[in-house]
Amino acid sequence: MxxxxxxxxxxxxxxxxxxxxxxxxxxxxxxxxFGTGIAVNSLGYSNPYLNDKLKEQIDKLWHLSNVYQIPEQEKLAQRLCDNSFADYVFFCNSGTEAIEASIKIARRYFHSSENFSHKTEILSFSGSFHGRTIGALAAGGPDKLSSFNTTVNDFKFLEFGDHEQLQNSISEKTAAVIIEPIQGEGGIREVPRQCLEGLRKICDENNCLLIFDEVQCGMGRTGKLFAHEWSEVNPDIMTIAKAIGNGFPLGACLTSKKVGEKMDFGSHGSTFGGNPLACTVGNAVLDIMLKDxxxxxxxxxxxxxxxxxxxxxxxxxxxxxxxxxxxxxxxxxxxxxxxxxxxxxxxxxxxxxxxxxxxxxxxxxxxxxxxxxxxxxxxxxxxxxxxx
Known part of the structure; x- marks a missing residue:
């Protein structure tokens, strides 16, 4: 046993x-x-460069509270922003934590905006998988919550690829739409470029945010650093994890300036998120992926x-x-x-x-x-x- x-x-x-x-x-x-811990060990096992960088940091600092400056974290945040749409990064330990952050950040954005505090609803799609915490499960559809005797309000679940349903479901309550550019658990279903373009347009026209979940499909897996780069469509919020740490627990939620600046002291946090060890590995991963x-x-x-x-x-x-x-x-x-x-x-x-x-x-x-x-x-x- x-x-x-x-x-x-x-x-x-x-x-x-x-x-x-x-x-x-x-x-x-x-x-x-050909599983790599489900899209995690993207640079292989026992990668010498990653191992060496981690060993160097182990002899310096493992953990610091986020009430102090953490140079490795600042460096990783800047590099992620320099190579994406983002202006801010929140570090955590996993994909589901990054999703939870994205939900909070989206709702905080409208709660902090005059005349828009009623915008709380998140739209998501069939076949999606966003994590296993209660909030992340809710984004994955009501069937994923059914065995836990609970419901979570302000989530609306739509059929993947049903544009008419999407158009009819956007309302004055809609805060954000969350989507994987390529669904992983849902059967490797890629969202066509024109659909992401249309989704961006709908969000802009209805004053709601677009969230890309790139936990599985991001960090180089599609042949670009981020999967949405193929479409040239940028989100307002993006979640990453898995390959950014190549097996070391690390996740991140990236946001644009207008969204991120609504977050302030105490609005979110993580004890271990962005620790020196994890961020050292994250920087080493980028050292490799950003090479010419x-x-x-x-x-x-x-x-x-x-x-x-x-x-x-x-x-x-x-x-x-x-x-x-x-x-x-x-x-x-x-x-x-x-x-x-x-x-x-x-x-x-x-x-x-x-x-x-x-x-x-x-x-x-x-x-x-x-x-x-x-x-x-x-x-x-x-x-x-x-x-x-």
Whole structure:
């Protein structure tokens, strides 16, 4: 019997260490990881540069209260703002904390604005996943709250892609619309550029804020630093986590100046958010991702992976219907049960992740090599061959 709360459907795999794109078991089995802790270890395991930077900071300071100046935090905030739409950053420890911050910040913005304190409603979409705290669950839809005997007011849930419903649902109460530029848990469903443009226009016309949840699809996973950059549509608020810490707990909520300046002393906080260790790792991640030609180089591999998978789909149409996503956040829409695909792929020593809509997610390290790309395609082809 385990004393760990049974909130995860764990497999029997137990890993002792990881190097690059691979995880290793005690018995020496080697797995190519196309799950990366669900889009977390985007620069691979035991990354030497990240490890060295963290070890340096460990000998200096682990934790400081946010009532003091934290240079590593200031540096990371400035770099995130310099490379995005944002002017302010709130640091936390996870994606769901970043979402909670975004909800509070959006409502605070209108509460602090004369004649607009009635704007409290948040609109979200089917297939979305924004976290597991009560507020974040509410943004994911009422069905996610049903087993906790609670309701949260001022959330309205819309069908993904239903533009008419969106138009009819915006009201004088609407404070914000929250959306993932690419849905992760929902089955790797990318929001088309024209839809994000239309959403921005609707928000502007109705004086409400646009929130992008890039916890899973952001931080380089699409081949740009942030997924929304492909659309050239900027939000008012954005949440990030997962890959910004490459496995070290770190999240952030980024805001524009007009939104962020409504927050003041005591309006939000975090004991551990923005600590020196986490921000040191975050800065090291950016050191790598902001290098010249980094995204040019990884997009070459991403293109090869996509084309290779397309060939597999062509050869096994009875197994996979299509491929979704971009960069290194891809989804295989299966005709067989995605459970069977994931389990058989594991027998081929490649780790993948299930998603809704009978999709298998492929979330490899974004610094995947060409040889590892070939290996992955071969393993997925072998999986399909047995499932046909």
């Amino acid at each position: 385990t004393n760990v709360l049974p909130t995860y459907p764990r497999s029997n795999l137990e890993f002792t260490h990881g190097v690059g794109s691979y995880l290793y078991t005690k018995s020496g089995e080697k797995f190519l990881d 030609k980094f995204f040019t180089e990884i997009n070459v591999v991403a293109k090869k992976l996509y084309e290779g998978l397309q060939n597999v789909i062509t050869d096994f149409p009875s197994v996979i219907e299509n491929i979704r996503g971009r960069g290194f956040i891809l989804g295989l829409k299966c005709k067989v049960e995605n459970d069977k695909f994931v389990n058989l792929a594991r027998e081929k020593y490649i780790l993948t992740v299930k998603a809704s809509d009978n999709v298998v997610r492929l979330l490899p390290p974004i610094n995947l090599t060409l040889n590892e790309c070939d290996e992955a395609i071969d393993k997925i082809r072998a999986t399909c061959s047995e499932l046909k």
